[in-house]
Amino acid sequence: MYVLSGRKKAEKLEAVTFTELGMQESDLEEILRNSIDMICDEEESMLIVGQQVKNEKNGRSDLTAVDNNGNMVLIEIKRDRKDIEGRKEAFEFQAIRYAASYATIESPDDLVKKVYAPYIEKYRSEFELGELTSFELGIRKLNEFLRVNEAEKSFNQKQKIILVASDFDEQTLSAVSWLNSNQVDMSCYKLTPYKVKDNIYLLKEKLLPVTNYEDYYVNLMDKSLAVSIKRSKGGTRRTLPKIDAMLEWGVVKEGDVIVAKDRGNEGVLMANGNINVNEEEQSMQAWLKEIYGWSSVQTYVFAIHKESGKSLSQIREEYMARQAVEATEDPF
Structure with a gap:
């Protein structure tokens, strides 16, 4: 890990142990x-x-x-x-x-x-x-x-x-x-x-376990799997693209209103993927945790894109499915 210690200069940080910090x-x-x-x-x-x-x-x-x-x-x-x-x-x-x-x-x-x-x-x-x-x-x-x-x-x-x-x-x-x-x-x-x-x-x-989302894309390329892109409960976990990728794809954009599923609480999506709620910037996870009162929340399932009425998870899956179909139709 590096930390900026001066103008255009980064200083390498050395890791310590919890024991050295006196933490139990x-x-x-x-x-x-x-x-x-x-x-x-x-x-x-x-x-x-x-x-x-x-x-x-x-x-x-x-x-x-x-x-x-x-x-x-x-x-x-x-x-x-x-x-x-x-x-x-x-x-x-x-x-x-x-x-x-x-x-x-x-x-x-x-x-x-x-x-x-x-x-x-x-x-x-x-x-x-x-x-x-x-x-x-x-x-x-x-x-x-x-x-x-x-x-x-x-x-x-x-x-x-x-x-x-x-x-x-x-x-x-x-x-x-x-x-x-x-x-x-x-x-x-x-x-x-x-x-x-x-x-x-x-x-x-x-x-x-080691995960990456390249294999998720590979699975989508298989037409036999393209119809079942939703992950089954207890299935293999994937590391999926996050909100920064979705903003880059253009499937959501800065200024879109995000609603908490079944709760009605609203926030405005920011360019960095955070949420603006009453002029206060929060991560989407922190915002949803506060609303539902859970220790952690499935961000992309419980964040609803107000204009489309779809969850961020649905929007992401639909985009990835379209990309997979296009790739199989035109491999070159």
Whole structure:
């Protein structure tokens, strides 16, 4: 990472470790609890429902969430590579054990009773309980999240694991690669801290699974797949073009009005892809998080282009489908 230190001069920054910064694993846990969109793609929605949840064997999972497909998501955190290498049990296998314990949760009510209600009670000041109990509010919020994301029938049919650290050892990455190839949904995110004066900056990098969107275009070139360009729930995840590409394509433009799906809140699209709301600039993700009250939101599904009435996801898919058809009709 480089930082501008003077006119037309960049100074290279050296990464530090969380240990050197005096940060504990609990500090990272709290950062991610409040900013889980750091490790979410804009194609995902996620609701944090638990922290330090104890299983029957007294093991504790760091953070627990539900995603827009109804999957239970286990987020396990280690500060630095030394913390991973110094463990008696492999990092990834600890996470697998926790995920297995969550597979026994049979219903949203069960999850709220065992996990979400205690979490709401722990952070009462962050929730508007009113006359509701923690359990009643938890049921309302979780059921709404599942309903809006059309994930009621797929609740906890699968479990996902996200591993987070400032660095990973080769054995962990090798094991996670193998698990991914055998249909275990596990991701590795590297958070590298940099200290600039009194400020700490985190650089996020997704190490596994490796994704790019070239293969998405290749799949669209296949006529047999062109009719089913929407990704099925639980299907292979893709890294798709973002709002900057859509602006470049001209399918949306600066000044277009964006509406939050089913909520009516409006903002004006800016040239940099952010949203202007009441003369305040926000990222689209931050704007939608504030509206829906979730930990992260599927940006392109819940942002509706007012003039066309289509979601940004629909507009993007239609453009890519047209490009694929044109490419097959005129390969040269």
